[in-house]
Amino acid sequence: MNEIPSQQSNASQDFALKVLDRIEEERVVPRPRWQFTMKNRLFWVLGVLSVIVGSLLAAALVFALVNAGWEYREITHHGFFGFASQILPTLWIVALLGALLLAYENFRHTSRGYRVSLIVILGLCFMVVVFGGALFYFGGAGRLIEEEVGGRIPMYRPVMMQQKMMWSRPEQGLLAGQVIEYDKVQSLLRLRGFDGNTYLLTTKDLADDSLEVLTEVGESVRVMGAFAKSTDGSNVPFFRPCYVFPWEPRHSLPKIHGIVCTGERIIQEPRSTDCKGLVPHEALQTLHFGACR
Amino acid sequence: MTNPSSTRTDEDIVGDALVHKEVFALLVLRYQERLARYLRRLGVLRREDMEDILQNVFLKTYRNLNEFDRQLKFSSWIYRITHNEAMSFFRSNASRPEGHSVEDAELVLEQLHGHDDTSMQAELGLNSAQLSRSMKKLEPKYRDVIILRFFEDREYSDISDILRVPIGTVATLLSRAKVRLRKNLAHIA
Numbered sequence: 001m002n003e004i005p006s007q008q009s010n011a012s013q014d015f016a017l018k019v020l021d022r023i024e025e026e027r028v029v030p031r032p033r034w035q036f037t038m039k040n041r042l043f044w045v046l047g048v049l050s051v052i053v054g055s056l057l058a059a060a061l062v063f064a065l066v067n068a069g070w071e072y073r074e075i076t077h078h079g080f081f082g083f084a085s086q087i088l089p090t091l092w093i094v095a096l097l098g099a100l101l102l103a104y105e106n107f108r109h110t111s112r113g114y115r116v117s118l119i120v121i122l123g124l125c126f127m128v129v130v131f132g133g134a135l136f137y138f139g140g141a142g143r144l145i146e147e148e149v150g151g152r153i154p155m156y157r158p159v160m161m162q163q164k165m166m167w168s169r170p171e172q173g174l175l176a177g178q179v180i181e182y183d184k185v186q187s188l189l190r191l192r193g194f195d196g197n198t199y200l201l202t203t204k205d206l207a208d209d210s211l212e213v214l215t216e217v218g219e220s221v222r223v224m225g226a227f228a229k230s231t232d233g234s235n236v237p238f239f240r241p242c243y244v245f246p247w248e249p250r251h252s253l254p255k256i257h258g259i260v261c262t263g264e265r266i267i268q269e270p271r272s273t274d275c276k277g278l279v280p281h282e283a284l285q286t287l288h289f290g291a292c293r
Numbered sequence: 294m295t296n297p298s299s300t301r302t303d304e305d306i307v308g309d310a311l312v313h314k315e316v317f318a319l320l321v322l323r324y325q326e327r328l329a330r331y332l333r334r335l336g337v338l339r340r341e342d343m344e345d346i347l348q349n350v351f352l353k354t355y356r357n358l359n360e361f362d363r364q365l366k367f368s369s370w371i372y373r374i375t376h377n378e379a380m381s382f383f384r385s386n387a388s389r390p391e392g393h394s395v396e397d398a399e400l401v402l403e404q405l406h407g408h409d410d411t412s413m414q415a416e417l418g419l420n421s422a423q424l425s426r427s428m429k430k431l432e433p434k435y436r437d438v439i440i441l442r443f444f445e446d447r448e449y450s451d452i453s454d455i456l457r458v459p460i461g462t463v464a465t466l467l468s469r470a471k472v473r474l475r476k477n478l479a480h481i482a
Contacts, residue, residue, distance in 0.1 A: 016318040017318070019321050019352070022352060023314060023317070030355060111362055114453070
C-alpha cells in the first residue's frame with residue numbers, strides 16, 4: 001500500500017483500503033478486454049444485419065407496391081381509397097420500421113454510438129436501406145421475399161396472390177390465367193384460370209398487334225371482358241375478351257406507356273355489345289390508348 | 294516535495310492498476326470525495342447507503358477497467374458508473390432521492406439567473422433548502438443535467454459521455470431544465 005499518498009486523510013485511506021480488501025476477498029479481477037471488444041462488435045454486427053434485413057424488406061415493399069396493379073385500379077376497384085387500403089403492404093412497412101428501430105438501438109449501444117442523435121442514425125440507416133432496397137429489388141430479391149417469406153406468414157396475402165384473386169372474378173369481367181392452347185385459325189384461346197377452371201375465349205375481335213406475343217402457350221394474361229355460359233353444350237365456360245393485358249410481375253419501375261396489351265379492333269367505339277357494357281369504359285379507353293403501345 | 298502520484302494522469306493509473314491492483318487505490322483516493330459529493334447531490338443522503346454505493350462503484354470500475362475507452366475522460370467514465378449505480382439504488386429500493394445536497398446554492402443560482410442578476414437569491418430570499426425543494430420537483434432527466442452542469446461544473450461533452458446522450462440533447466435538456474427550475478424557484482419564492 002505504499003502507493004497511497006500519506007497526506008490523504010485517515011478516513012479516505014481507510015476507505016481505499018476497504019475497497020482493496022473487498023477486491024481481494026471477492027477475488028475481483030478486471031474482465032478481459034476481448035469481452036468488451038466482442039460486445040461492441042456484436043452491436044455493430046447486429047446493427048449492420050438490421051440494415052441488411054431492412055433493405056430486403058424495403059425491396060419486398062417496393063415489389064408489393066409496384067405490382068399492386070395501379071394501371072388497372074379503375075377496372076378492379078371503385079375508388080382509390082378502397083384500392084389503396086387493399087394493396088397497402090402493412091406487413092412490410094411495420095417490419096421495415098422495426099428493422100430501422102433495431103438498427104438504431106444496436107448502433108446506439110456501440111461504444112460511442114450514444115453521441116450520434118436519433119435523427120442522424122435513423123437518417124443514415126434510412127438512406128442505406130433505400131439504396132440497398134433498390135439494389136435488392138432490381139436483383140429480384142424483393143419478389144423472393146414477398147412470395148417466399150410473405151407466403152408463409154399467416155394473415156398476409158402476397159401481392160401476386162392478391163392480384164390472382166382480384167382477376168379471378170369472371171362474373172365481374174375479370175379473368176387471369178395461363179394460356180394452354182391457342183388456335184389462330186379459329187381464333188380460339190384456351191385459358192387455365194388462376195381459380196383452377198378452364199375457359200374458352202374467342203380472339204377474333206381483338207387487334208392483332210400484340211395478340212401473338214400475349215397469347216403464346218405458357219404465358220399468363222389478364223383479360224377484361226364478359227363472361228358467358230358455354231353455348232356448345234360443353235362444360236367449358238366461355239369468356240368474351242375485350243382487352244388482354246400481360247400478367248408477368250415486374251422487377252423494374254412501372255412503365256405506364258410501355259405495357260404490351262391489346263383491345264378490340266375498332267377502338268373508337270366498342271364493336272360488340274358485350275364490350276360496350278363494360279364498366280368503366282372510359283378508364284379502359286384511357287388504358288388502351290395511353291398504356292398499350 | 295511533490296508526490297509523484299499527483300502528477301500522473303488517471304489514464305496512466307488505469308494502465309498501471311491493470312497490472313498492480315494496489316495502484317487502484319490512487320483512483321479511489323482521487324475520486325472518493327468528488328463522487329460522494331455527487332451522490333449527495335443526486336439524493337443519496339444516508340452515510341451508510343453512500344458508502345455502499347461508493348464501494349460498489351469502485352468495485353465495478355475495477356472489474357471493468359478494460360472497458361475504459363482512452364478517448365474519453367476517466368472522470369466522465371467513473372461519473373457514468375456512479376450515476377448508474379445511484380439510479381439502480383433508487384430503483385432497487387423503490388425510493389426517490391431523499392433531497393438534494395445544494396451546498397453551492399448561491400453559485401448555482403447565479404448561473405441560473407445569469408451573471409447580471411447575482412442578487413436574485415437575495416431578492417427572492419432564496420436559501421439552500423428552497424433550491425433543494427425546487428430541484429426535487431424537477432423530472433430526473435432535468436435534475437441530472439442541472440447537477441452535472443451547475444453543481445459538478447461539467448462540460449457539455451462530459452455530460453454527454455456521463456449520461457450517454459448526444460451533446461445536442463444535453464443542450465436541449467439543460468435549456469428546458471433551467472426554465473423549469475426558474476419557474477419552480479419563483480413559485481417557491
